Every structure is written in C-alpha cells, then in structure tokens.
Amino acid sequence: MNAEVEQEILTLACQAFETSTQLNAHPVPLPEKHLALTAGSHYQADGCLRIGPQGHLFLAEAKQRIQSGTIGHLRSINDQAGEPVVLVVPYVSSQQGEKLRQHDIQYLDTAGNAYLYTADKSFFVLVSGQRQPLADPPTQHRAFQPAGVQLLYHLLSTPALLQASYRVMAEQAQVALGSVSILLRSLQQLGLLREEAGRRRWTDPAQVLRRWVDAYGEVVRPRLAAQRYRWLDPGVARQGWQDLPLGPDMLWGGEPAAHLLLDGYLLPEYFTLYTTASRAAIMQQLRLVPDAHGPVEVLRPMDTIFHPERPQPQAVHPLLAYADLIITTDPRNREVAQRLHEHYLPYLA
Known part of the structure; x- marks a missing residue:
C-alpha cells in the first residue's frame, strides 16, 4: 500500500476506537526511540499510535485485509521490531480476532474492534463484535496490483533488469509495454524508485521487498x-x-x-x-x-x-x-x- 492508504486506515481505525471505547487515539510521527529501533532492525513501521489517557505508544502495521499469511508476517515483524506491533485493518471478524489473540497479536480495525495492552498490563482493551463498516476499504496502489507485482518480481529477482529498456522489461515480465512506464512512475511516486544520471535505483530495497511480499500475499496468491x-x-x-x-x-x-x-x-x-x-x-x-x-x-x-x-x-x-x-x-x-x-x-x- 502507499503511505496515503496506510494513513487513511490508521486514522479511520483510531476514530472508530474512540467511538467504541471513549478513549483517545490518534496517529503520531514515529518518536526518535522507534525510529532508531526500526532502522536497526530493517523493519519500518507504517505508523505510530498514541492511545489512552496515559498516551501509550504502539507501533502499527496497516493492511488492507487479513490473509492466510498475516499471522506469520506479524510474528516475523514483532521479532524484527523487538516489541509488539499492532495490526491495523479495515475489519477483524470475531473469528479472526480470536485467532489473532491466540497468537498474541494486537489489532485494531475501522469498525472499532480492538485488542491492545501494554507490557506491564496497566492498559488493556478488548472490543469484539462490532459490525463491518459499509464503506469499501482503501484500495491498493497500482504498483502493487497483479501486473505491478509481476513486474516487480522480475525487477527484484533479476537486478540488472532495472536498467533495461521498457520493452525488455515488458517482454520478460509479460506485461503490456504501456504498463511498464505507468508502474515505474507509480513506484517513483511512492518514493521507492529514483532515476539519477540515466540509472534507476531503489531508495530502500528492504522496503520494496517487504511491500512486494505483502502484495503477493494479499493480492496475487489468493487468486x-x-x-x-x-x-x-x-x-x-x-x-x-x-x-x-x-x-x-x-x-x-x-x-x-x-x-x-x-x-x-x-x-x-x-x-x-x-x-x-x-x-x-x-x-x-x-x-x-x-x-x-x-x-x-x-x-x-x-x-x-x-x-x-x-x-x-x-x-x-x-x-x-x-x-x-x-x-x-x-x-x-x-x-x-x-x-x-x-x-x-x-x-x-
């Protein structure tokens, strides 16, 4: 997802949490402590949430939906981050919530369902059974739709291809020639790709990989x-x-x-x-x-x-x-x- 979609999910989830619990919740910039933590672990959180009367801070991972690999992914990034990361999605059903809690994964959704706690257990919230919002969830950025996932698969698996012509990229990835320029421009708009002196380079290869894995698991593999x-x-x-x-x-x-x-x-x-x-x-x-x-x-x-x-x-x-x-x-x-x-x-x- 792009940053705008991530922030939309985080904002809507905080608003729903405030409605269902009467507790304050809002996204905030990552504090220096968490910036250093995420930089050292090669994990970049999608955001940080300040929640409750004491202003507890939670790292947040925004997703469009819960897929079969979401639990494994969250456990992996919890290990990388060194502290719990809250899963924030448009909706967590009662059954999904139970499974997430079994794996001790904290979550928040845009319907007001939540499972949050601090390490010392001085703050604990569990809300379940809120109905799914009628509004459609935010859409995935075009760069991470199926054609983009397929092109990125080749760009990431064959690094030299990043410097090839659009035609060569299209032939190897078997996507439409016109799509290549659109998809590369999308990656540039996301701040993931930069072109300097006639050469293209990833601004943050680890972030590109993480987003590609997410998109493959959420958008392509289920199909x-x-x-x-x-x-x-x-x-x-x-x-x-x-x-x-x-x-x-x-x-x-x-x-x-x-x-x-x-x-x-x-x-x-x-x-x-x-x-x-x-x-x-x-x-x-x-x-x-x-x-x-x-x-x-x-x-x-x-x-x-x-x-x-x-x-x-x-x-x-x-x-x-x-x-x-x-x-x-x-x-x-x-x-x-x-x-x-x-x-x-x-x-x-």
Whole structure:
C-alpha cells in the first residue's frame, strides 16, 4: 500500500476506537526511540499510535485485509521490531480476532474492534463484535496490483533488469509495454524508485521487498487456483519427494524449494508446488491423492515464474520461495526465509 492508504486506515481505525471505547487515539510521527529501533532492525513501521489517557505508544502495521499469511508476517515483524506491533485493518471478524489473540497479536480495525495492552498490563482493551463498516476499504496502489507485482518480481529477482529498456522489461515480465512506464512512475511516486544520471535505483530495497511480499500475499496468491493433495505413499514426505520427476511446467515453492536451495537445511512439513499441468498429470506423475486437508498445496502460478534464471532447476526463484515462507504462520519458516535472504537476496537489504 502507499503511505496515503496506510494513513487513511490508521486514522479511520483510531476514530472508530474512540467511538467504541471513549478513549483517545490518534496517529503520531514515529518518536526518535522507534525510529532508531526500526532502522536497526530493517523493519519500518507504517505508523505510530498514541492511545489512552496515559498516551501509550504502539507501533502499527496497516493492511488492507487479513490473509492466510498475516499471522506469520506479524510474528516475523514483532521479532524484527523487538516489541509488539499492532495490526491495523479495515475489519477483524470475531473469528479472526480470536485467532489473532491466540497468537498474541494486537489489532485494531475501522469498525472499532480492538485488542491492545501494554507490557506491564496497566492498559488493556478488548472490543469484539462490532459490525463491518459499509464503506469499501482503501484500495491498493497500482504498483502493487497483479501486473505491478509481476513486474516487480522480475525487477527484484533479476537486478540488472532495472536498467533495461521498457520493452525488455515488458517482454520478460509479460506485461503490456504501456504498463511498464505507468508502474515505474507509480513506484517513483511512492518514493521507492529514483532515476539519477540515466540509472534507476531503489531508495530502500528492504522496503520494496517487504511491500512486494505483502502484495503477493494479499493480492496475487489468493487468486491462484489452489488444490490440495496427500501423498499416496506417506513416506515420500520424509524421503523420496526430491527424486520425483518434475515436468517442465512444475516447480517446488515454499518449504521444499528452501530445502533444495539451502542444501537440505529445512525438512519440509508442507509442500507447495507451482504448476500449469492438468490435475490428472499432477496425480499420476507425483502419485498424489486429492485431500482438502492434505500437506501438498498445488498452485497455478502467475505468469513467467518458469524463467530460466533460477539457481535450482526444480525450485522457484529464491525470491518467490522467500515470500511463500514469510506469509506462513510457522516460526521456523521465518528463520529459513532469513537464510534464503542472506544467501540469495543480500542486494535487497
């Protein structure tokens, strides 16, 4: 999201909180303490909220909606920030709120629902059951809509492409030529991209990466046609899946990709496979059985992920594997994602 959308969500949530609790709440600039904290951790908060009669300060992470990977993402940035970060979204249902509280994630929404507390527990607020606002939530910036996510995937996974012509970018990312200039201009408007002396550069590569992962998890991944399976032979999950013959239109993502990219460091528990193959071909080739709760998730990928510039022929690019891991709720995956980042994506720090 761009800064304007983030601030709109934070402002609306504070207004709703004041209405539902009669307590003061408003966004404030990040104090020096938090500026130093976020700079040292490579995490940049979307804002800071001053809440309650004592003026308690809370770091805030604004999202358009809660996705399957939101909990894992919040736990990851809580670790990076070194203190709780409040999730601020347009709406948190009672069921979502219960799940967030189980993972000890504080939240605030634009309906007035809230779960907030200070470390010493001198301040505690829980509001649940407020109805969803009728107004549509703020929209994601164009740079982080599907075409922008696809172009950014190539710009981030192939750094040299950032200096290429618009036509080369469009051909590699398979987006419309006219879209490239619009998307790059959007990134410049967001302050993420700068052009100096005929060369383009990211102003904050870590921030670009974080926003791309968020957009992939919130905007693109939910739209990928997903199917679930279990292994016909359960033992394959422990030993043998690496030797299965993948077709030219099949690549491991997530945990199995990390296993292959990091020389077996992670033993996969859940398997992500990106493929355009038919359901019958998937079942026959990998000996899988349909199961709505199975450990193998098969996704039809966004275009162009099969491009040849990959360090591991059976796995997606480390950038996509990194995103898959970050948006899960498994703490061990965050550590593995960091290893992928250090080994394959150090230029995005």
